Amino acid sequence: MKIVVAVKQVPDTNAEKTFDPQTKRLNRSAIENVLNPFDEYAIEEALRCKETLGGDTTVTILTMAPQRGVDVVRKALGMGADNAAMISDDAIGGSDTMATAYLLALALKHIGFDLVLCGTQSTDATNGIVPAAIAEHLRVPALTYAKKLEIKASAVEIQREVETGYARVGSQLPAVVSVTKGINEPRYPTLKGIMGAKKKEITMLTLADIGADLARIGEAGAKTQVESFTPVGARARGEVFVASDPKEGARKILDFLIAKKAI
């Protein structure tokens, strides 16, 4: 079975972010990039599937990024993925969510897959659209928000997280599944994994390789447009309650929460 995990490099969640007023895009070059934390769960789940299925199951990492995005691919390989494919092309700049899904779907067709795993969202854009959009392009089922995943013969079954609990959802493979934070505890890359990662193959894909229609990507192909951006004001200092005993303290906090309509 061929499992492909789609991952994204995102600006370090702790870094201060700025936008370019001209392009209205995030200044990505100034910030250190990391592997999207949500994707670590998808990679972990893929590796666990591989461990349970055994045989000739492989885990491939797929990403779309500028050349230096190779760093996050190496991290994923260090965790234990077998190989990687990376779409890197200058013409990609400015692509929106839909274009991203379009390109990832083309690349998936190109490299082949039985199961595609994704994180639920990225920490930078937080759209959470890509997994379902990829599935739509590929015309395969999308099973989203999995907090448990099981592969049975040529089918997949998940527990889909919903507000009141979970729903059991299943489909035949091939399929796209997005996994939530609760699904597992991602492993750390081991030193052996890190040292071995440099020997693993990373296939570079151009837009021509995957047969992309240039009109559908980049700035020109974007279906969404950023009109303006405003910085979020600095978080106000928290309110400190001083109380002589725990009971009084609890009362004060309770009053506060009621006043804020939090409870």
Next chain:
Amino acid sequence: MNFEPTQEQLSVREMVATFARNEIDPHAAQWDREHTFPEPLFHKLGELGIMGMFASEAFGGAALDTVSTVLAIEELSRADAGVGVTVSVQGLAERIIEAFASDELKRRYLPDMCAGRWLGAFALTEAESGSDASSLRVSAQRHGDEYVLNGAKQWVTNGGYAKVFIVFARTGSDGPKGISAFLIDRDTAGLSIGRVTRKLGIHSSNTVDLILQDARVPASALLAAEGAGYRIALANLGSGRLGIAAQAVGILAACLETSRRYAQDRHQFGRPIGAFQAVSFKIADMAVDLDAARLLLYHAAWMRDRGMPVVDASSKAKLFASTAARKHAAECVQILGGYGYTDEFPAERYYRDAKITEIYEGTSEVQRIVIARELLGRLDERTAGDRPARRPGPSTVQRDGEGRERRPAARRDK
């Protein structure tokens, strides 16, 4: 000149930093308060390969370059300096075993050490013999195909939990030439662990006395040859010192981070205390010394990776980093004021932990002796009679990282 770390070095640092943030940081204060040796942590570090990063792949190690090992120890120490020294001493033991033990002993001990199941310890110091290590008195006498060891070692890091001890003992005459090194198993009859040392800091590390009473080991436990002990100890001082320099750098980095955040958050007189120059300049000085310490450390590690002699460079790195860590840990407490003196903040722990880096693996005075000797030669060993005919020059004998003699670079007379 190239200051760029490799992709692997960056990955190692990131992995250890993430691990430390998740698995060590949240417990460090408690381990310190309760003097807990976090034994299960070392199993986890073993699974990741950290406990075996110093040994070669043939014995289950990850065979990291020296730069990567110091980055790892720095990141561990940044969260908990006690954890940092435990790993550093593990590395010391592994390197000695790999370089000097028989194949059979390597195969018996290294794989489990690399996996973090077994810890190693290094027992050189005795009650009457510290900086003057070559005066040690624990004895090893040959009886047939065994050696019988008697005496006591003290301040053995990892000792209470170790499976393997590198023990230095006297097999011959007084002085360095009479010293031999042995690999001794914890289960050896006659070997026992004495009192646990109560310390100012690094409470999460374990320090004990080691008692040898007619402890019998097979002749195969002798490392290299009789009389090679002192050379073995010296050969690994370079890398051991880099480990402690990395520990000091980790503490210093933690001090800077704690100071920086506090100076931004704490308000007095209507503004963040970082707005007062008396505070901000302390932080600026701290940052400069952190960079300087890192450059000395990484450079020395880089030299070792290229097979260059590191006795001098590792002493300089250890001297500078430990002095800076101790000094700035005190400033970190100062920046946090009263809070810095309480255990609500980690500053006082850094302050207590930093001090040891000026003492073990050679005190700061000993580092200065090493550095000065590289420059001046062994002036103290010359008597008036053998004063050189023309002019004093540098000693002709210098030693490289492995204790081999090397010729000093030719110096041009002015």
